[in-house]
Amino acid sequence: MGNYAHPEVLVNTDWVAGHASDPNVRVVEIDVDTKAYDEGHVPGAIAWAWNTQLCDTVVRDILPKSQFESLMTQSGVNNDSALVLYGDNNNWFAAWALWQAKIYGHKDVRIMNGGRKKWLEEGRDLETAPRTATPASRPYKATDADLSLRAFLPQVQQAQKAGKTVLIDVRSPQEFSGEILAPPGLPETCQRGGHIPGAHSVPWGKACNEDGTFKSIEDLQKLYGAEGVSQSTPVIPYCRIGERSSHTWFVLKYLMGLPNVQNYDGSWTEWGNLVGAPVEKGAAKSAGQA
Amino acid sequence: MKAENFSERRVEIDGWPVNVSSYQFGDKWRAKADNVSPGAGLARAEADTREEAEKRVLDRARELLSRTKRNSV
Numbered sequence: 317m318g319n320y321a322h323p324e325v326l327v328n329t330d331w332v333a334g335h336a337s338d339p340n341v342r343v344v345e346i347d348v349d350t351k352a353y354d355e356g357h358v359p360g361a362i363a364w365a366w367n368t369q370l371c372d373t374v375v376r377d378i379l380p381k382s383q384f385e386s387l388m389t390q391s392g393v394n395n396d397s398a399l400v401l402y403g404d405n406n407n408w409f410a411a412w413a414l415w416q417a418k419i420y421g422h423k424d425v426r427i428m429n430g431g432r433k434k435w436l437e438e439g440r441d442l443e444t445a446p447r448t449a450t451p452a453s454r455p456y457k458a459t460d461a462d463l464s465l466r467a468f469l470p471q472v473q474q475a476q477k478a479g480k481t482v483l484i485d486v487r488s489p490q491e492f493s494g495e496i497l498a499p500p501g502l503p504e505t506c507q508r509g510g511h512i513p514g515a516h517s518v519p520w521g522k523a524c525n526e527d528g529t530f531k532s533i534e535d536l537q538k539l540y541g542a543e544g545v546s547q548s549t550p551v552i553p554y555c556r557i558g559e560r561s562s563h564t565w566f567v568l569k570y571l572m573g574l575p576n577v578q579n580y581d582g583s584w585t586e587w588g589n590l591v592g593a594p595v596e597k598g599a600a601k602s603a604g605q606a
Numbered sequence: 607m608k609a610e611n612f613s614e615r616r617v618e619i620d621g622w623p624v625n626v627s628s629y630q631f632g633d634k635w636r637a638k639a640d641n642v643s644p645g646a647g648l649a650r651a652e653a654d655t656r657e658e659a660e661k662r663v664l665d666r667a668r669e670l671l672s673r674t675k676r677n678s679v
Contacts, residue, residue: 349647355636356609405646436609436629444607494679500622500641501648501670509677597679 319533321573325414325566326429326530327400329438335400336360342393342449343400345432346370346409348559356442358402358428358435362391362449366409366559370416378466378581381458384420388456392449395422395457402428402435406521406528411563415579419466421459427566430528437527465565467552467578469586476512476594481550482543483515486564487584491556492517494597497588498556505556506588510597512554516543517600520560523567536572547574554580554587607632611656616642619664622671624648626663628656639663641671 320326327335335341336358343361345353353363364370369387372380379387393399399422401410407427417425428435436442467475475481490496494509511517522539523531531539545551551568553561558581565579587593612629628637637659638650649666653659 349638349650351650352647355650355652356607356631405640433627436627437612437614439608439610439612441608442631490676495676496674497677499646500674501667502641502646504675509679599679 320530320571321533322570324424325426325570327426328429329435329440332358332400332402332428332435333440335398338398340396341398341400342391343402343428344391344413345403346401346413347404347432348408349404352404352432354444354446356444357447359441359443360447361402361443362447364391364413366412370409370413378416378419381420381461384416385456385458388422388458389452390449392452393422393456394452394454397424399425400428401425402431404432406433406524406563407431408520408559408563411566412559415465415562415565419461419463421462429530433528465569465578467554467580467582469582469590471578472512472552472554472580472582472587473593475550475552476514479514481552482545483512484540484543484545484551484553484561484564485511485515485517486520486553486555486560487511487517488519489517489599491584493599494595505585508588508595510588510595511584512587513594513596515554515596518543518564520555520563523564530567530571533571536567540568540572545572545574549574550576550578552578552580554583556584557581558583613656617664619668620671622674624664624667624671626660628660630656635659637663639667641667 346364350365403410497504553564555561568574568577610630614627623642625640635656639648649663651662
């Protein structure tokens with residue numbers, strides 16, 4: 317997997333086709349559109365629903381540790397299993413799941429490069445019957461949450477004021493400018509449009525090729541380097557609810573190997589609803605000027 | 607069964623770029639429309655032909671996109 321800092325976090329579709337029934341491998345599909353799995357999926361893959369199984373459904377939060385452990389145990393995932401994630405929209409919520417798995421210390425978690433789209437495009441086998449995992453024989457034990465991977469509002473507010481952290485807004489240019497409050501066709505869930513003052517606009521999709529795979533390390537370094545990102549810079553990506561930014565977080569953390577990247581999952585639905593929070597409107601300045 | 611004849615194209619609806627993808631699965635055709643950037647799915651449909659499946663998702667996408675309010679900035 318071409319010169320990435322941590323190539324072990326990516327597998328290609330051939331690898332998945334050859335390992336999906338390996339008892340030490342658990343393949344999981346996580347889609348934005350939770351009905352996509354039912355239309356057909358990688359043979360042997362189970363599904364996780366991002367909106368019910370990968371978040372606290374009462375409090376706005378990621379899964380509590382105990383629920384993460386339960387999900388893994390029920391999904392037949394052992395602490396030493398290879399967990400392979402993929403999904404639609406070039407792996408948006410697969411990255412969201414990977415981010416949580418890393419927060420809770422799962423060692424071997426990987427993304428299928430290109431996601432669901434590449435699997436379909438290559439004309440591979442699809443299984444339509446839903447799979448139910450046999451629960452793991454031993455209860456899964458997660459580590460305490462590694463919060464160095466996550467940014468909370470006070471940290472983002474401090475970072476915005478101090479100006480030493482690169483804030484990356486990964487939403488569409490129209491969301492960044494404030495022209496729209498949410499992606500076209502989706503419900504609007506914030507009171508104000510625009511972006512965090514000083515944030516750089518790098519829409520998440522710029523990290524991907526047309527076929528959904530990730531761009532080369534050289535292209536990624538050029539893309540983010542133009543926005544002031546380097547190995548020594550703290551970086552906080554954000555989007556609307558934290559899933560698109562977990563995709564960019566994955567790119568920065570694992571493909572580029574940046575040591576200090578925190579996903580701000582509160583994102584615009586938190587910042588854009590805050591009373592008194594500073595908001596900047598307008599299109600992105602050219603690289604290096606934001 | 608396999609996904610066959612996957613194709614993808616970009617169209618514009620009410621000024622919004624929309625990505626339409628479709629493929630054959632057995633004797634049915636499946637289509638999906640997404641909003642390009644960010645890429646969230648707008649609609650999916652299944653029909654006997656590619657044309658019909660794509661028409662259904664484009665009709666639904668048009669309906670959803672027409673509700674997106676644009677603010678002046």
